[in-house]
Amino acid sequence: MYKTSKVIIKNNFDSIEPLVEYLNSIGSIVGLNKKERQKISYALEESLQNSISFDFEYGSEEDIEVEITHIASGLKVTISDNGIPKNPFKKIDQSLDDMVKDVSFESLAKVDGDDISALSDFVIHRLLDKYSYINKGKDGRSIEMTIYASNKRIQEESEPELITKEDNFKLIRVPIGGDITGISRLFYKTYGYSYPNDMVYYPDRLVKKIEENSLISKVAISQQNRVIGHIALMQPFDGAKISEWGMAISDPVFRGQGIMSELISKIMSKAKNSSYHGIFSHSVTNHEFTQKICVKYGFSDVALLVGYAGSDVSFKNITNNLTQRESTIISYNALKKESAVELFMPKKHEGMIKKLYNGIGTKAIQKSPNKWAKTAVKTELTDTIISALNIAEIVIKSIASDALELVKYLTKKFSIAKIDIIYLYLDLEDENSLDLIEKLEDMGYLFSGIFPYYHHDNALIFQFINNIKFDYSLIHSYTPLAKELRDYVCAQDNNQIDEG
Template sequence: MRNHSLSFKLTAPCDMAALPLVLAYVREAAVLVGFAGDDISRIELAVEEAVSNVVQHAFLEDDEPSAFDIVCEQVTLGLRIIIREKGIPFDPGKAPVFEQGEDMEHVSARGMGMALMRQTMDEVAFHNLGTDGKETRLVKYLPGKSVHPGFEAQVQDEEPVESALDPRSAGSAPAPNTPPNTPPDSPPDTPKDMPPNTPQAIQTPPPRIDYTVRRMTADEAIEVSRSAYKNHGYTFFNEVIYYPERLAEMNAAEEMISAVAVTEDKEFMGHAALVFEDAAARTAEYTFVFVNQAFRNQGCMGRLARFLLTTPAMRPLAGVYSYSVANHVFTQRGVIKLGFRDCGILLATSPTTWKFKGIDEPGTQRISVVLSFVYLEQPSPRRIFAPLHHREMIGRILENIGAPHVLASPPQKPPSLAAQASRIDTKVYPLENCAMIKVHGYGSDSVREVRRILRELCLKQVAAIDLFLPLDDPTTCFVTAELEKLGFFFSGIQPEAGRGDALILQYLNNIPFDYDKVQVFSDLARDLLAYIRRLDPNENL
């Protein structure tokens, strides 16, 4: 009969009253593996310190889901204990380090606890897990080489316990380019932006404080992760935000430009960033915007955005785009004040599980976003081949964003595509349950290939699918109607999308959707929403 390695899991409430139960569970697991005497006491001491850290420091508010898991696993010649929770992100590199001979009065309880864990266990590591929170790993090896007879190690290629902030975890995070359903920014900073029935509208404005806006330093990346957690829990659309080491790497590589607001007392107030899709991109997304609730109504969002829009990047930028949630108008109003202009609406791109702390909202359907754009340099006029039935709306959008382009008449016959192969990219964003299809070049099989991709995505139950078509190619005038027969419908345009502007079509995959719950701010966005609603085949069944 084959022997199997020990593996147990206990879920405990975030309460020190549960500590005796946790220690009893860990003690029995240690005995089963083969530990005895002082080694069991050392394991219990390390677990007590780790659990105390979770109970005292991991959760900020009473309404948070304050429970944690303790996993005991037999590893080769020892025991691994994992304490896993979804509390606020933590950077062990910034924790106080206790040195032998140091004055005990000047060492924090957390610093002492970590020192005890490292003294009593053979390996101690802390891992960020993205949207799954974080974990502490403790490993103790048996003295000698004997293993308890009932549990000989059967594990092959055992995964080692890594050093703090596992780089492989960071490597598993999503690519820095973000899907077209970002970001659920913090609410605006001035009381006049709040509707009269919100608590902020009736509060006395807080006193103004002095603060600095500047580029983020590497050691401040953990504060960005913590800020994301404070504003959205672990529901943010891109889990890279929960890996501070990855944020620091992206900034060092200029894949991302982060700006932070910091008080004179070094308190972290907020963050915003420009994120580039790739090294050749001449546009960036304004995203990852957080202002901690204690510092709202101080003008942080405006100053962060102006800093990013006026600070030279390593390469010249044609423009910046932003996605603002449409279950309230706070962020839409804020970006318009900064000079952005609306050019599209993407429906149901994000799940209802997104949290917006500090904003009371029902969250009864998938979240839609408004796409906005601002030019940083005047574009050269070029020809836009708009499908005739969308020509008027596309013209209005181009005028709204200040584009000098000319709406060209399509040729009488479709261009010949017999010898060309389609160039189409597809990206799926699992956290959002949405996908993006980009047509870079048409071929004779373009419609058939889009149909095939659409079918695959629908079978995977992807909720919302966005399709981007090049407006500098006259073929778009002829292909659009064929794609609309598949169930796609007009959504707007994305300026400066690669080689030029792109027409956006959208497909909703059998999801309930109520247009009356979508809130938009600008006149163009209201007209565009009504236009989209008239064309949506789901609305006209």
């Protein structure tokens, strides 16, 4: 069984075609269909074309490393080099939606003559399940592209599952054997394919995450050994010090038997006995149910992510689209308490930041900046497009003089690519963030909140809303702090829907 391979090529165009053909053959081996192989192959070709065309000094000969890895239910391609990103833009006459309707080398070449490389790289994210650009500063950069095989996804069963009246809730357990497929079937039965975290539809991916211990899962089992409920703790990224509780679901046929209450109790108990610094929740805001659960278990609100999820999450066979993108409240429970932290807080938001920290039992103390503080040689950041949600994340790891220009470039790129919301994460312990924050707000970024241990021990979130108007009265906030935070964010947004 194919696992992984690394290929090193030179930065010349003759190297591209053989590598693309090799990737296409690997895609066939790991189970990608023709359309999926075309998508990932085009993404590789386009990325290499742009990199070789624009990101190296003329006449230089440099190595480009391409790693092709078989992952659970799909394929990941990583491109690494030491090129100089110049990020040129070219206006594209055809819409992105039209481009991805019929993805093939022939159709794309026809759109843009014989030179596919002229298509800007922001098209790629529409073709893939995940697309990340990692700027490592002086250590170069890398691009990670992931695609999953649709035939590995749970499919609708031709025969409906028969449930007798005698079947009832029996127990909660760690999933075993066929339970994994049962989890995927339960999500499909309830949501169709509209659930935001598409991992739930791929049993192989669930198994891999459970084996890696990055997903701690509990299932509710019926007397007839059916999976009738599920909940989990999930690491938001590899090596995270925090975990999210979620993927909570129960079979509507068995509701009223206390399944969800039992699942929540079990997973919260598991979290408290874990090594995580804290646990968090994305609480939807079209109702207050999850927010109330968080209050019951000692969570406090720390951020409002406006428009985090799409408006099309619905129960299968029931039309229940929201009138706007779903905003979520991040609620946090500190398992390892910190009495106080010294932070470089922007004066404008110092009061709100202190309130949010106070909610999780930590006193935030303003730290005076050092005007002689050293800055990095080059900014280090990671930007990731989450295609299933049509959002992007920018995580700034270190700030140098080029930080603002990089953020401007990424914001422009994502805006052109019709990404709905951009979330940007800064380090409150980095005094160089203070000057950048003021400039970010001039660009239209809005305060969102804090997020302990999300890439930084003390992360500050800003959000960019890409030409979408929100009605903040539809964002249901349960706690007084959540209401205050919603109103605080609302006051910054000059492009909102007026009430009434």
